Amino acid sequence: MGMTSSQRLQIALSHREPDRVPYVLSANMHPARQMGLTIKEYFSRPRNVVEGQLKLHRMFGNDILCCYPFAALEILAWGGEALYCDNGPPNAGAPIIRRAEEISLLDPPEVAGNQPLQGVLQSTGRLKAAVGNDIPIAGVIISPTSLPIMQMGFGPYLDLIHERPDLLERLLLINTQYCVAWANAQLKAGAASILYSDPAFSPAIMSRDFILQYGLPTAVNVISRINGAVMIHMASGTGVPVVNEIFRAGFVGMSASAEEDLGALKSLCRGKLTLVGDLNALAMGSWRSEDIESEVKRAIALAGPGGGFVLSDNHGEIPLMVNEDILLAVADAVRRWGQYPLNWINAEDV
Amino acid sequence: MTELNKRAKQFMDALLHIDADRCSMLLDNLSSQGGDLRLVEDVVIPALEQIGVSWEGGDISLSQVYMAGRICERVVGRLLLENTCSIYGRPRVGIGVIEDYHALGKRMVISALRSSGYDLLDYGHGLKADDLVERALKDQLDILLISCLMLTSAVCVKDVVAGLRRAGSRVVVVVGGAPFRLAPMLWKEVGAHCMGSNSGEAVRIVRTLMEDRIWE
Ligand code: B12
Numbered sequence: 001m002g003m004t005s006s007q008r009l010q011i012a013l014s015h016r017e018p019d020r021v022p023y024v025l026s027a028n029m030h031p032a033r034q035m036g037l038t039i040k041e042y043f044s045r046p047r048n049v050v051e052g053q054l055k056l057h058r059m060f061g062n063d064i065l066c067c068y069p070f071a072a073l074e075i076l077a078w079g080g081e082a083l084y085c086d087n088g089p090p091n092a093g094a095p096i097i098r099r100a101e102e103i104s105l106l107d108p109p110e111v112a113g114n115q116p117l118q119g120v121l122q123s124t125g126r127l128k129a130a131v132g133n134d135i136p137i138a139g140v141i142i143s144p145t146s147l148p149i150m151q152m153g154f155g156p157y158l159d160l161i162h163e164r165p166d167l168l169e170r171l172l173l174i175n176t177q178y179c180v181a182w183a184n185a186q187l188k189a190g191a192a193s194i195l196y197s198d199p200a201f202s203p204a205i206m207s208r209d210f211i212l213q214y215g216l217p218t219a220v221n222v223i224s225r226i227n228g229a230v231m232i233h234m235a236s237g238t239g240v241p242v243v244n245e246i247f248r249a250g251f252v253g254m255s256a257s258a259e260e261d262l263g264a265l266k267s268l269c270r271g272k273l274t275l276v277g278d279l280n281a282l283a284m285g286s287w288r289s290e291d292i293e294s295e296v297k298r299a300i301a302l303a304g305p306g307g308g309f310v311l312s313d314n315h316g317e318i319p320l321m322v323n324e325d326i327l328l329a330v331a332d333a334v335r336r337w338g339q340y341p342l343n344w345i346n347a348e349d350v
Numbered sequence: 351m352t353e354l355n356k357r358a359k360q361f362m363d364a365l366l367h368i369d370a371d372r373c374s375m376l377l378d379n380l381s382s383q384g385g386d387l388r389l390v391e392d393v394v395i396p397a398l399e400q401i402g403v404s405w406e407g408g409d410i411s412l413s414q415v416y417m418a419g420r421i422c423e424r425v426v427g428r429l430l431l432e433n434t435c436s437i438y439g440r441p442r443v444g445i446g447v448i449e450d451y452h453a454l455g456k457r458m459v460i461s462a463l464r465s466s467g468y469d470l471l472d473y474g475h476g477l478k479a480d481d482l483v484e485r486a487l488k489d490q491l492d493i494l495l496i497s498c499l500m501l502t503s504a505v506c507v508k509d510v511v512a513g514l515r516r517a518g519s520r521v522v523v524v525v526g527g528a529p530f531r532l533a534p535m536l537w538k539e540v541g542a543h544c545m546g547s548n549s550g551e552a553v554r555i556v557r558t559l560m561e562d563r564i565w566e
Contacts, residue, residue, distance in 0.1 A: 083451060083476075085449065085502055087502055088500060088501060088502035089500075091450065091451040091452070091500065092451070093451070153453075153454075154452070154454040155416070155453070155454050155457050158413050158416050158417065161413070162368065162417060203408070203411055204405075204408060204411060204412060205411055205412050205413065206411050206412070206413050207410075207411045207413050207414055208411070210411075210413065236532070238408060240408075241408075258532070259532070260408075280532060280533075282501060282529055282532040282533040282536075283532065283533045283534075285533075286533075286535065319501050321501065321505070
């Protein structure tokens with residue numbers, strides 16, 4: 001009998017080589033199209049999401065499943081709205097914090113009784129009942145330091161950081177309380193680990209001063225209170241300069257951006273942090289079969305040896321415009337070139 | 351990019367340290383020696399362009415670019431734009447965000463252009479492609495800048511270009527934003543004239559188009 005996805009991931013995460021490179025193609029919106037539903041309809045029923053995730057596993061062989069719908073969910077949870085469109089993910093609607101001063105009176109939503117969050121927990125519970133311990137389900141939170149980009153709008157958040165550090169600290173505290181409760185609820189519902197979505201930890205987005213003063217301590221605090229393993233995802237933001245901080249914070253893995261050298265990242269992370277990435281989801285739509293093959297081989301050759309690597313796109317969400325044929329070919333290439341031991345690497349010049 | 355002159359370097363340094371007072375002092379000092387336009391061209395524009403390049407090279411963060419743009423807009427605005435809307439007569443420039451509610455890229459491009467002495471019309475965000483076409487035509491723009499964060503929005507640039515062409519407009523469409531940076535051929539596929547990969551580059555592009563006198 002072959003390995004289950006859970007066994008494969010467990011071995012990869014402990015920096016050893018399983019039977020093959022684990023992978024996930026996060027085509028989270030594609031099942032909606034296949035089921036003839038709009039994005040809004042699809043995500044509004046836990047039943048659809050469960051069916052959709054199982055479909056993705058059957059079609060592409062994904063080693064990780066995920067019921068988290070889209071980032072604007074957080075804004076729904078905080079009483080705001082999501083602006084849907086037919087051919088892509090919704091955007092967060094108007095900020096829920098309109099003036100910085102409102103932060104003084106802000107309270108985080110309770111997870112219990114919060115309908116948008118409960119929907120995700122129901123999907124997670126049902127999916128867990130369907131797949132048992134064979135396929136891990138990832139839970140997702142948007143970090144306390146990245147959440148304000150949607151809560152306030154990016155510009156006003158950057159202004160707050162420079163102008164009102166007192167209110168910034170209060171907001172991070174409230175968000176931390178919320179994120180910890182939300183992560184633990186997903187774990188309780190059946191998620192195996194948590195993806196901590198935090199592009200604000202990327203030096204491409206925030207200054208090193210901010211990362212050290214706020215990003216790192218916040219992450220340490222959140223991780224210490226989450227009852228499971230936590231991996232950081234920077235939504236395709238770069239990470240080479242902050243590998244040490246990511247490791248120090250207690251993350252077990254990190255995303256790899258298509259905008260940086262995967263080989264350099266691997267040498268910093270080897271034996272310490274599992275890498276997840278780094279196919280360019282935005283370029284993928286125009287890949288021909290030879291591009292698919294060479295991109296998959298490149299990623300595996302640079303990050304696969306020794307384990308500690310999960311092949312995926314660099315953003316954690318593949319646009320609906322990338323058609324299924326391309327994704328099937330990517331999955332096929334990983335299964336072909338990702339069998340351990342990766343003897344072909346030395347034999348070939350990649 | 352040519353090597354930054356000493357003053358541009360000092361100015362850039364002050365911007366990156368978010369030191370608005372030092373920025374003002376540097377500019378006031380130079381301004382008293384005469385030639386506000388030269389000041390912009392020799393100091394402000396090179397500093398902003400270099401900041402853009404440094405961000406792309408991974409040396410500084412987006413938050414620093416944003417703060418630099420804001421400070422610059424304030425200190426240069428005080429010097430140059432108090433009484434006049436633009437130090438150049440042409441081109442007529444407008445900017446908007448279609449089918450997308452993310453406005454930071456637009457904000458940063460506006461900051462960079464205004465600090466460089468160009469004023470431009472801000473059409474806002476969440477627009478339909480048709481609205482943007484209508485407004486560009488009505489205002490007889492020479493250059494239409496479009497900022498996108500979502501791929502769905504980037505793809506809609508096609509509709510803007512088609513609408514403008516249908517109306518016989520020769521307005522130059524310049525795009526920018528994350529999807530164009532990450533999918534380097536996308537700007538061509540949607541029919542844009544060119545793309546800029548950082549807010550400082552918007553200045554270079556507008557200036558080049560101005561030098562080419564594209565409206566003639
Ligand atoms: C931070 C981030 C987040 C944060 C905050 C997002 C936000 N701003 O609200 C969080 C985690 C919440 C998030 C969520 C989502 N994100 Co996000 N995110 C990012 C990230 C890392 C940076 C985005 C950002 O705000 N940058 C700031 C802007 C100002 O940068 P910029 O657009 O590059 O602009 C610069 C230049 O390009 C230039 N420029 C911009 N416009 C113009 C115009 C002209 C004319 C010129 C010359 C230059 C120019 O100037 C700017 C400064 O130099 C990017 C990936 C990346 N590496 O960039 C993904 C990214 C933007 N996200 C993406 C997506 C899809 C999402 C979600 C929809 C995911 C989901 N399913 O929920 C949500 C949407 C949330 C929302 N707000 O509604 C995609 C968008 C493309 C796509 N696939 O459609 C990206 C590109 C990731 C990827 N690689 O695919 N995200």
